[in-house]
Amino acid sequence: MSQRSGTSIARRVRNSRYVHFEVVEAEVRRALENPLSHPFVLLHGDGGLGKTMVARSIAVYYSEKARAWYEGTGSEQPLVFEQVVFIECGPEADPGACLFLALRELGVEGQACHEEEYKSYGRGGDALIRAQLAGLLKEHSILIILDDVSDARILQTFLDLFGARVKGLVTTQDEGLWLDSSMIEMAINREVAAKVLASHGGFPGQVIPSVLKELADRLIEETEALPLAAAALANAISRKRASDIEGWINAERDIVKLIRYVEETTPDMNKVYPRTFWMCMKVCVGSLSEEAQKLLLLIALCEGPSVPEDVLRIICETSKLLGEAAFNKLRSDLEEKALISIETQALPWAEACSEFTQKKWSLHRLQKQFLRCELSEDVTFLLELLFGETGSPHSNSYQDSNLRSVLCALYFDKSLCKKAGISSENFTARARLAIEPLTWLIQNHLDAVSYFTAKKALIDYVFREQIDDNDVARLLQSPHSAAAISWTLENMFWITDKSMICDGVEGMITSLVHLLGGGSDSNSREKALRVLTNVAGKATASQRISLAKFPNLLKGLISILIRYQGEAENTSLHKQQYLATRVLNFLASEEENKSIIVEFPSALDALVRCILKDDRVACRELQEYASVTLAILAGANSSQTKRRIIEFPGVLDGLVKHLNRDESSCAQQSAAAALAYLSISAGERNNRRILLYPNALSGLVNLLFKDEKPVYQMWAAWALTNLSVEEKNRKEIMNFPGVLARFVALLFRDDTPDVQKWCTNALAMLALDEECNRKIAEFPNALSGLVNLLNKEKNLQVRTWAALALSNLSCDVQTMKQISKFPNAVRQILEVAVGAFHSATVVIYPSLPHLKQVSYTCVIPKILKEICS
Structure with a gap:
């Protein structure tokens, strides 16, 4: 797990305009650190009070504590949480997708496993996710933060997996969401509202100058001290002229006019949220250019809490809504005003040291609701523009139109699927997360083949639920796209429990096998091994991999197991060797493959070496799964295969070694099973x-x-x-x-x-x-x-x-x-x-x-x- 070393803990950075909610944050920390308190701490209150800001501050606080502890720069106090997981939920959140995101934040990537390993969690992709996440949560102290939750099923899903040292912080507008929790109410705070107004207004030290103090007090009064309303109002005033009294006076005039004299209301908002926020947003959005409003509306139409910048760029480019220069300028302007939150994430399919990252944009839920409702006429215009058909079926413009329709249906409201002519079943949150690399490849086309093939693959998958095997093979053969498409394949197997490729997978497997060679980078090799694990682990009877058909697959796996590693690549190679044993594990389950593996030069030698590796340098998982593979091979029907195994030097030594090691339970069980099988018909x-x-x-x-x-x-x-x-x-x-x-x-x-x-x-x-x-x-x-x-x-x-x-x-x-x-x-x-x-x-x-x-x-x-x- 990634949090075991200080350098692998994700860095969380505070927003420069963050305002401390000191009293609430202290109360939340006390509840989380109390070993006798409930598993969940429920931070509840109306929308716009700053619950998300508090949650993000708590995440930063404990992440910094963990990093300092691992790096040896912290105090002598015990470590509270080894790692922090922050999940943006929202009203459309899918419990399975939340579990997948949690596992990904913990540094674990999906892989298939035998039914015995997850049978208590049901069947399918969700069961695999729950089984792996449960293992981590039972063993480690982890803080799970679930932001903006409205569905109690999400909490129950996580609670079922909690270990004794796991706590959850939940932000919600529903006080009755989870009664068995430590409840903390988020209340109105005038002092905090004043700091928010000053921070978003551009004043140093989050302090409003004395010359504007009286006017600011009146604005806080008019906005009912709602932090989100204060932030929206401050954004209507140019930060470059923050101390311009005239700008503040005009803002006060506009907001007072709306609040006191304009009778228009929005029932969907006013039932729950203060009317002042709505009016402040009108002033704020009214101060923006028409192009900025359209870009904000585009983000507001997205269903999840956040959307990749790559997706927004593609939609803007293919619809001619915005050019690249205008897009970049508006992004900077909106981020400066803090109207959008942009988070830079390391790509999960790239190496840790890679320069490749992706940006994700998010809007507050209330801001989304305002934009969808207030700019409803623009919504209609925008959708007509985005779903417009142009060009012939063979032209680039027609392909762009299809691509745009796919992305809109994938990221926007599900009702748009019908408009795009696509089955809504293809647009679960989990599927969207899994195929994100394809949109990244389209936007970041480092070579023409990756660009066109990724675009075709995405469109084909969404319309046909499959990608052509040749397209997959081409993407795997390009060094720029191999890791990304491998990650996509891996997670489509893992999340949806079904293949995203056609039954004929010869081209794909051949390309994956090619990545196992020494000429590939370690990241692509590791991702290829993960895909092979899923392909072999979830294959139906007609899809099972025959080693007689792919002889180079076994050669590639064995070459990884016997490879010598230098000091710098110990961790990387151990992970690859562990994954190679997992692939062998599944391949060995096929009776016809057992004798091929046993008779292959160096195969038994490689497995024995893994089992007998020095405990100080070998990862436990490698030893365990090498033992599992040996046990499966020992179950062969052929007496000759059994005799060849038992008579091979080192086999009994390794099995008996693990038979007597109580600390390695999986290897111990496998050793006993292997001895049970080998003692039958072995002579x-x-x-x-x-x-x-x-x-x-x-x-x-x-x-x-x-x-x-x-x-x-x-x-x-x-x-x-x-x-x-x-x-x-x-x-x-x-x-x-x-x-x-x-x-x-x-x-x-x-x-x-x-x-x-x-x-x-x-x-x-x-x-x-x-x-x-x-x-x-x-x-x-x-x-x-x-x-x-x-x-x-x-x-x-x-x-x-x-x-x-x-x-x-x-x-x-x-x-x-x-x-x-x-x-x-x-x-x-x-x-x-x-x-x-x-x-x-x-x-x-x-x-x-x-x-x-x-x-x-x-x-x-x-x-x-x-x-x-």
Whole structure:
């Protein structure tokens, strides 16, 4: 996670016109730092009071604290929050998109995972996002700031993932949005309003000169001390003539005239917001040029809290609304007046040190509502201009018109989708976030191929929900666009849980494989690996990647795993190696790929090297997923593949190492699973070799005691069952301290039927040895536990193996007598055994002559094969 190092914490900068809400900010910080307070702090109040300003100030405060702490320049006080996440919500906010933005701010990029890793969160892209975000929020102290929330589902979505050290700050106009919270009301403050008026009026030190003090007091009174209204009014006065008394007098005259004498009202606004804000905005907007008003209106039509500057530029250029020079000048003017907020963001698909950034523009929600309503006639004109069709279907102007329609429908109100002739289903907030790089590529065309292909790709995707494979391949082949299109593909898979490319992906995969080579930059290589992870992880049966079809893919992955890194690129290469093991993880799930991977030169060597890497230099995830890949390969149907794995130097060493490492839970589970698979059909010598390997048996038995992790117990019991098939192993397993007691204890764990099944299995195998047979029979509760399992009518496998275990135990005459004393036990054993097996050892019960003598012979390899299939 990115916040682990001080240099990776995102820098948040205070707006130069920011006014401190000292009392409110102090109260918010106290609530957030109180360990006994509610998870959420709810900052509520009417619109325009400055809640967003407070939230941004809180974000800057804790971000600076965290940075100073990591860099060693802070005080000795403990770190409160490791990282701060700021999410702009707004009335149209989508909970899934908010989670995606939070994960992106935490420095994590999306990737597919096996169902077991996220099954508790549902299915699909949202489940992947929730699973990864939950992992971070459970482990770290993080402040989540949700600005301008009106939908309680967003809060519930985040709360479900909160860990003990996570707090949330929520700004809202709805006091009753979340009652189970620490509530802080944002009230009117004349002193703050005066500072806002001075700050936006251009006065140094946020202090109004004495010559204007009386006039300013009257303006604050007229505007009801509403900070947003004061800011709007100040913007009507040129900052270059801030001390010009005449300008202030004219502003007072205009606002007083509107407030006192103009009867026009706006019902949508006046129900909730003070009328004074509306009137101040009329004065402010009226002081702007016609072009500035149109640009403001264009931003106001955008649905989300913010919109990329690239999108606005493209719309203005293709509609001839504004030229580049006019656009740049108006941007500077509007930003100087603080009518728009412009945030410069590092591109998530670019490297951290990259010069590439994107600007995002945002307007206050109240300002958007004012502009949409007050300039309604201009809205109609603007939409007609933007959706106008010109040129023939093959001309550039026609393409520009289509592109403009796509962007308007994508970023404006959903009702415009129909006007553009596009399905509104294609315009979720998540899809908009995922395909942002395409608009960046169109606006920042560093080469002609990227420019035209990205434009075509965006239009094709929106109209057809797919991008042509050839277009993707061309974008991947250009160094200027490879990382951006890779990021887009990755997140379209991740967010929407469906592909944005056609079924025939040969060209795309070939281009991605090319990026794995040494000639690509590390950022593009990493992004390509992420896309391959998603392609391999989410592929349907018809889309699965065959290594026989793409031999260079395996070559590229292995070359990354065995690459030597210099000091400067340790982190980058470790991340690439981790991702390469993830891709191998999914590829190995295909049976036909298993033997190809195992037989590929250096493949096993590369995986073993990853598992055995020095803990001081290897990332834990790399070791874990290399272990997972090895476990999946071990599950091959081919005995030859299993033998090749187990006999490869270092495999057992690595598996046993992680089997005994409690701090690496994923690798520990994978090691147990691999040993369980490898002990089947790997040959008598290899079966024996596993058991005798130092610390292998002790590691497996140790896992039987992990009651909090029944999956580990299941794999350990399964491995011990398979090892018990070999006659020479049975006594050594039985004589290991505590193993029999643990097997018997787990027979009574009805909440873990899989563990019951494999413990019963193990006892059935061990009972084939005469000495082990007597030890089991004489152990307290062993027979009663097995007999009890005969009643598990809903779990046939548990009943069957219990019957087999008792049948094998009854080969001893003394034990047979003990079993016959349990009511109906013998009848149940025979009924279950007859139904399950076709032949085996003679079991005669002379004490029950009325029962037919039945002969059973259990062919163990056949049973194991059936159970494991």
